[in-house]
Amino acid sequence: MADWGKISSRGDVEDRRSFAPVAFGGVGIVGVVVMLVFSYMTNGEINVVDVLDKLNNVQIDQQQSISNKDFDGKNSYQEFASTVLGSNNDMWSKVFIKQNKTYHPPKLVLFRSSTNSACGGATSEVGPHYCPNDNTIYLDETFFDELKTRFGAEGGDVAEAYVISHEVGHHAQNELGIMNKIYESSKDNSSEMSVKLELQADCFAGLWVNSIKDMQVLGLGEVHEAMDAASAVGDDRIQKRVAGHVNPETWTHGSSEQRVSWFNSGYEKGILSVCNTF
Numbered sequence: 001m002a003d004w005g006k007i008s009s010r011g012d013v014e015d016r017r018s019f020a021p022v023a024f025g026g027v028g029i030v031g032v033v034v035m036l037v038f039s040y041m042t043n044g045e046i047n048v049v050d051v052l053d054k055l056n057n058v059q060i061d062q063q064q065s066i067s068n069k070d071f072d073g074k075n076s077y078q079e080f081a082s083t084v085l086g087s088n089n090d091m092w093s094k095v096f097i098k099q100n101k102t103y104h105p106p107k108l109v110l111f112r113s114s115t116n117s118a119c120g121g122a123t124s125e126v127g128p129h130y131c132p133n134d135n136t137i138y139l140d141e142t143f144f145d146e147l148k149t150r151f152g153a154e155g156g157d158v159a160e161a162y163v164i165s166h167e168v169g170h171h172a173q174n175e176l177g178i179m180n181k182i183y184e185s186s187k188d189n190s191s192e193m194s195v196k197l198e199l200q201a202d203c204f205a206g207l208w209v210n211s212i213k214d215m216q217v218l219g220l221g222e223v224h225e226a227m228d229a230a231s232a233v234g235d236d237r238i239q240k241r242v243a244g245h246v247n248p249e250t251w252t253h254g255s256s257e258q259r260v261s262w263f264n265s266g267y268e269k270g271i272l273s274v275c276n277t278f
Contacts, residue, residue, distance in 0.1 A: 001156075001157050001219075002157055002158055002161070002217050002218050002219065002222055003216070003217050003218075003219070004080060004083045004084075004157075004217065006215050006216065006217050007083050007086065007087045007212065007215065007217060009083070009086030009087050009089065009090050010082045010083060010085075010086040011081075011082050011083075011084075011085025011086040011088070011089055011105060011106075011107075011108060012082075012085070012105065012106075012107045012108065013078055013081050013082040013085060013107075013108045013109075013110065014107060014108070014109045014110070015075075015078050015110045016109055016110060016111045016112075016115050017110050017111060017112045019111070019112075019115065021112065021113035021114040021115070077110070077141055078110060080157065080160075081108055081110060081139065081141075081164060082108075084160075084161045084164045084165065085105075085106075085108050085137075085164060085168065087208065087211070087212060088164070088165050088168040088208050089103070089105040089168075090211070091207065091208050091211040092105075092168070092172050092175075093105075095172075095207075095272055096175070101175075101176075103172075103175060104135070104175060106130070106135045106136060106137055106168060106171040107134075107135065107136045107137070108136070108137045108138075108139060108164070109122070109136055109137070109138050109139070110139055110140070110141065111138060111139070111140055112124070112140055112142070113140070115138065117131045117133075117134060117136065117138055118131055118133035118134035118136070119131035119132075119133050119134070122138035124140040124142060124143060127143050127146075128140075128143055128163050128164070128166075128167055129167065130167045130168075130170035130171055130174075132170075132171075132174045132179055135171060135174070137164070137167040137168065137171070139163075139164065139167075141160070143163075144159070144160055144163075147159075147229065147232055147233070150241070151232045151233065151237065151238060151241065152232060152237075152241075153228055153229050153231075153232035153233075154225060154228045154229075155225070155229075156222070156225040157225075158218060158222045158223065158225035158226050159225040159226055159228060159229035160229075161226070162205050162209075162225070162226035162229050162230065162263070163229060165204070165205035165208040165209070166201045166202060166204070166205045167201075168204070168205075168208070169200070169201035169202075169203075169204030169205055170197070170201050172204055173197065173200065173201065173204075178197075178200075178278075179197070182196075182197055191249070191250065191251060191252055194252040194253070195235075195251055195252060195253060195254045195258075196277040196278055197277075198252070198253040198254055198259075199253075199254045199258055199259065199262040199277045200262070200275050200276075200277040200278075202230055202254075202259050202262045202263045202266070203262040203263065203265050203266035203274065203275035203277070204266060204275055205226070205230075205263055205266065206262070206263040206264060206265060206266025206267035206268075206275075207266040207267070207270060207271075207272065207275065208266075209223055209226060209266075209267045210266065210267050210268070210269075210270035211270070223267065226263065227260050227263060227264070230256070230259040230260050230263045231256040231257075231259065231260050232256070233253065233259065234253070234254065234255045234256025234257070234258070234259050234260075235248075235250075235251035235252065235253050235254060235255055236248075236251075236255045236256055237255075237256045262275070262277065
């Protein structure tokens with residue numbers, strides 16, 4: 001396990017895991033389970049941007065608080081998520097300063113099953129994802145059990161930190177105006193643009209790992225957990241497991257090889273310019 005105690009920064013994390021679930025709504029940019037499986041089962045006849053537009057308009061019920069003593073007050077997972085988020089915020093603040101820009105940190109919401117979001121709602125099935133409408137990352141950490149049991153990932157705290165950092169990468173894309181440009185120009189090639197967004201976010205996650213390597217947070221070989229997680233959510237690997245065949249024309253996140261390669265680019269070089277996937 002990584003030595004997260006060497007990181008003193010903390011991000012804004014709200015724990016809603018003691019709240020009752022709400023009705024389904026919303027979809028995430030890293031919604032690998034629902035989005036990809038549906039795409040594969042429909043032979044790729046799905047426009048990612050259209051789906052985002054429709055699901056953003058879904059109305060959901062008000063969540064009601066329930067008693068759950070497991071999540072009374074801060075616990076170790078909330079502290080872990082806050083540490084990873086805070087460390088990412090430190091890196092991006094420095095990156096933005098170099099570009100004479102101001103970085104506005106995102107919020108991270110921990111939830112179970114489903115919860116309200118400005119993108120129509122967040123659900124566990126969608127997986128960890130970023131909502132640009134409220135600048136918030138939504139995470140049900142039970143997703144990582146699914147990642148291991150269904151998609152064969154090794155798991156581990158560094159793998160989970162990679163996923164959080166990937167989502168912070170989407171926030172950085174939003175802050176930099178990249179996301180809006182893509183949505184405005186991707187109606188005819190939404191899958192291709194989605195892949196480029198995802199691979200860039202993988203590269204951004206690599207930048208974060210590079211930013212903490214001198215702090216001796218990660219032990220020998222622990223960065224492999226992040227690369228293994230990136231590989232596990234490659235479109236080709238998921239397609240093979242779900243549909244039994246691979247169809248690159250329906251990819252929305254990139255192949256396992258591409259995801260690992262772009263993560264490594266950010267990790268090895270440590271500079272923003274190497275993450276230009278467009």
